[in-house]
Amino acid sequence: MQQKYASQIHRCFRCGYCKFPTDYSSFNCPPYRRFRFETYSTGGRLWLIYAWLKGEVEWSEHLAEILYTCTTCKNCAEQCPMKFAPDIIDWIVGARSDMVEKGRIPPRVARFFEAVQGYGNPFKLLRGDRAAWADGTKLYSKDDEFLLYVGCLGSYDENGQKMAKGLSDVLKSSGVPFGILGSDEECCGNEVYMLGELGLFQNLAEKNIQKFKELGVSKVVTLCPHGYNTMKNNYPGIGGSFEIYHYTELLAELVARKKTKPSRKTLKVTYQDPCFLGRYNNIYDEPRQVLKSVPGLELVEMERNRKDAFCCGGGSGNFVMDLLAGGEDSPARIRVREAYATGADVLAVACPGCLTMLTDAVKAENLEGKLAVKDISQVLKEALP
Amino acid sequence: MVTTNAIYESLVKIVGKDFVSVSKEEKYFYARDGGLMPAHEPDFVVLPKTTEEVQEIVRLANREKIPIVPAGAGLALTGLVIPQKGGILLDMKRMDRILEVNETARYVIVEGGTTQGALKSYLQKHHPHLRHSMPDAPPSATVVANAVIHGQGRLAHQHGFNSDMVSGLEVVLPTGEVCRIGSCSVSPYWFSKGPPLPDLSGLFLGWFGTTGIITKLGLKLYPCKKMRDVMVLLTDKAELVPDILLKLSHTEMVEDVVISAQPLPLRFRGTFWIMTYITGDSDEELEFKRKMVWDAVWDYFQSRDVGILSISPDTKAPLLSMPSKDTTRFADVAKGGGFQYAGPITPIEKFPAFIRKLEEVASKYNVFYGSTTRLIGSGHCMMFSFSFSFNRANPDEMARAKKALDECSKFALEEGAVLWKADMDEQKMLMEKMDPNTLNLIKKIKQLLDPNGIMNPGNWEMS
Numbered sequence: 001m002q003q004k005y006a007s008q009i010h011r012c013f014r015c016g017y018c019k020f021p022t023d024y025s026s027f028n029c030p031p032y033r034r035f036r037f038e039t040y041s042t043g044g045r046l047w048l049i050y051a052w053l054k055g056e057v058e059w060s061e062h063l064a065e066i067l068y069t070c071t072t073c074k075n076c077a078e079q080c081p082m083k084f085a086p087d088i089i090d091w092i093v094g095a096r097s098d099m100v101e102k103g104r105i106p107p108r109v110a111r112f113f114e115a116v117q118g119y120g121n122p123f124k125l126l127r128g129d130r131a132a133w134a135d136g137t138k139l140y141s142k143d144d145e146f147l148l149y150v151g152c153l154g155s156y157d158e159n160g161q162k163m164a165k166g167l168s169d170v171l172k173s174s175g176v177p178f179g180i181l182g183s184d185e186e187c188c189g190n191e192v193y194m195l196g197e198l199g200l201f202q203n204l205a206e207k208n209i210q211k212f213k214e215l216g217v218s219k220v221v222t223l224c225p226h227g228y229n230t231m232k233n234n235y236p237g238i239g240g241s242f243e244i245y246h247y248t249e250l251l252a253e254l255v256a257r258k259k260t261k262p263s264r265k266t267l268k269v270t271y272q273d274p275c276f277l278g279r280y281n282n283i284y285d286e287p288r289q290v291l292k293s294v295p296g297l298e299l300v301e302m303e304r305n306r307k308d309a310f311c312c313g314g315g316s317g318n319f320v321m322d323l324l325a326g327g328e329d330s331p332a333r334i335r336v337r338e339a340y341a342t343g344a345d346v347l348a349v350a351c352p353g354c355l356t357m358l359t360d361a362v363k364a365e366n367l368e369g370k371l372a373v374k375d376i377s378q379v380l381k382e383a384l385p
Numbered sequence: 386m387v388t389t390n391a392i393y394e395s396l397v398k399i400v401g402k403d404f405v406s407v408s409k410e411e412k413y414f415y416a417r418d419g420g421l422m423p424a425h426e427p428d429f430v431v432l433p434k435t436t437e438e439v440q441e442i443v444r445l446a447n448r449e450k451i452p453i454v455p456a457g458a459g460l461a462l463t464g465l466v467i468p469q470k471g472g473i474l475l476d477m478k479r480m481d482r483i484l485e486v487n488e489t490a491r492y493v494i495v496e497g498g499t500t501q502g503a504l505k506s507y508l509q510k511h512h513p514h515l516r517h518s519m520p521d522a523p524p525s526a527t528v529v530a531n532a533v534i535h536g537q538g539r540l541a542h543q544h545g546f547n548s549d550m551v552s553g554l555e556v557v558l559p560t561g562e563v564c565r566i567g568s569c570s571v572s573p574y575w576f577s578k579g580p581p582l583p584d585l586s587g588l589f590l591g592w593f594g595t596t597g598i599i600t601k602l603g604l605k606l607y608p609c610k611k612m613r614d615v616m617v618l619l620t621d622k623a624e625l626v627p628d629i630l631l632k633l634s635h636t637e638m639v640e641d642v643v644i645s646a647q648p649l650p651l652r653f654r655g656t657f658w659i660m661t662y663i664t665g666d667s668d669e670e671l672e673f674k675r676k677m678v679w680d681a682v683w684d685y686f687q688s689r690d691v692g693i694l695s696i697s698p699d700t701k702a703p704l705l706s707m708p709s710k711d712t713t714r715f716a717d718v719a720k721g722g723g724f725q726y727a728g729p730i731t732p733i734e735k736f737p738a739f740i741r742k743l744e745e746v747a748s749k750y751n752v753f754y755g756s757t758t759r760l761i762g763s764g765h766c767m768m769f770s771f772s773f774s775f776n777r778a779n780p781d782e783m784a785r786a787k788k789a790l791d792e793c794s795k796f797a798l799e800e801g802a803v804l805w806k807a808d809m810d811e812q813k814m815l816m817e818k819m820d821p822n823t824l825n826l827i828k829k830i831k832q833l834l835d836p837n838g839i840m841n842p843g844n845w846e847m848s
Binding site: 010014016019025062083 | 403710717
């Protein structure tokens, strides 16, 4: 990957298409929208990486920060008109990998790696507490059809834990045979990969794959689109081929087959497409199908939706490191303003990263009591009789 | 002169610390564009949000005699916003509000950093029966920068240069005063940039930011028809192109005429695509216009000098898109992330000679080439692009592309063309050929408006 990015990265013309959604209505690149210097756009970033490779710009903390504020939301790859568009994320990851190998990364990124390496999660929380949310949810056994992979946010983050619990309850009430890994669960590695620590990623992925194989897992349902992405797209390359589902896919099937029957609930809901579900894996319909299965629920779209959805700013580990934090121009705050403008009561999410970023943003925007951020399983759970 | 640190602190006071940079990274990026002109770093990169902030920055720069360069997206590709003498680079794109659309007087007022993409999107959503003349530059190009360089867009055939469509300006003068130009100087309405007053807009349009900073701009809007189509006429005879253009223009039925010439893929070599755009509010209107276009070129069709390309909806879609992404894709023809073009404005009779020159020069310097010509006015002139794509990782190829450009520009000037958005080398060529009294007038105006020579120095600068 490193050689490839180094020999190709000069091809960016810095035309700026990468900053926009399809209709050009606003800026859709989270760090550019936040900081507004061209250096924080994909074009700026690629030109600076090329300058660094050529020795025209020396490494600095600012350069590393510019590189690491990219949330790898993939809007740039979606909008870039050039043939190399599908490679852009690989170029970003390749450059980060170079910085990792040289030990030249921002301190917050280094701490992220240290935590994952030492504790199996980015929060430096005890492995033994990983299933503290589970409240009786059983461990996976061979009789189970699905392994529910909860991920670090679902295991440790307060909002994520509620999400994991909500999903677990819905699955139980629908009679889905599933179990969890509990304290044996390891970080999925998606963020570690996106941040360029490819060795650590390999290590994490191999541990998970080995564990899945030992337990005879064939179907994995993930709480988090980030885990879904890496298990679906990266794990097969290192010997981990399983059937991977995001929980919204499973819920969509359950409501379609009437295994889950929500009752009437009058509610106006808008939905945030997670980058790793939408742009990375083209899953746009299933979350909406679940929401629409609730009688009386009105789904209203934000102007930027589906492949044009504006990232919450949490990707590439930023839901922990928060390199884009602060101020009213932070992506999450912009996004909750857009959600509120639809007149929705609920901003529905399908990602624990989005859940925590947008919940914080609602507080910062003083929208508590006016706009609730809930994950789709919670919306569904509340509509169950 | 006060210290750099003191200037930095003053700038921070004006716009806030988040919007001033003296970092190497920002200096590196804003020192260059996607073209071939040598880089030169600014000392400060500043992102103002309001006219008042611009005003304060200009006053500071004028007081301390610091160069100041207002910039849009840097997509002219001819180095016009490369800060040749350092100083303050003003990235205007935080000033991005669309302030007013007057539906009946058909104009819009935008702030100085509003992008073409944002304006297009806004009009489509809120005023779908109105449009502006969208250029084929990427959507990040700003409305103001495009007017300042006399850009052309989709309505160039009907209404001329985009600068002709300006309907008013708010300008921060180099000495810090805010000045309104046009009807808005005496009225709340921004319907005219000059008439019936003395037209002062000419003091700012075409000057590349050397006479002031445009913080607001009124732009004329035009009817947006419900339907749009393109007819692709083909000919392999360059000498017929001027007459074909005149005949098409004579119909007064076409929205836009663009002629494309490129050697690769090989099926395109030696054939000119004359893309003729028509619009209508009904099928009947479109059909009538199609017939008018047919009638205009019928004799050439019968003599088999002109054909029409039958194209699928999939092929047609990119031709109809605004802006055209294909224009940008030319930068990757050499798989190298760069292109620049000389775009002389010239009478249309020059098309055959210019095409011959383009092919000759491309062969001589062994560089990738292409050309996109746009009809301006009712055939009053055209923009002919000598476009060269190059690999940024190949300095030798970049040098050859620059030589090719310079030779084409020199040729075009000798043929009677006037160079568009001229780079510094081309500006020198233009000024050498310019009537001395005209040149002197430019000098006097510049001196009057910008006594300390702080505005985008190096451009339109006489030795």
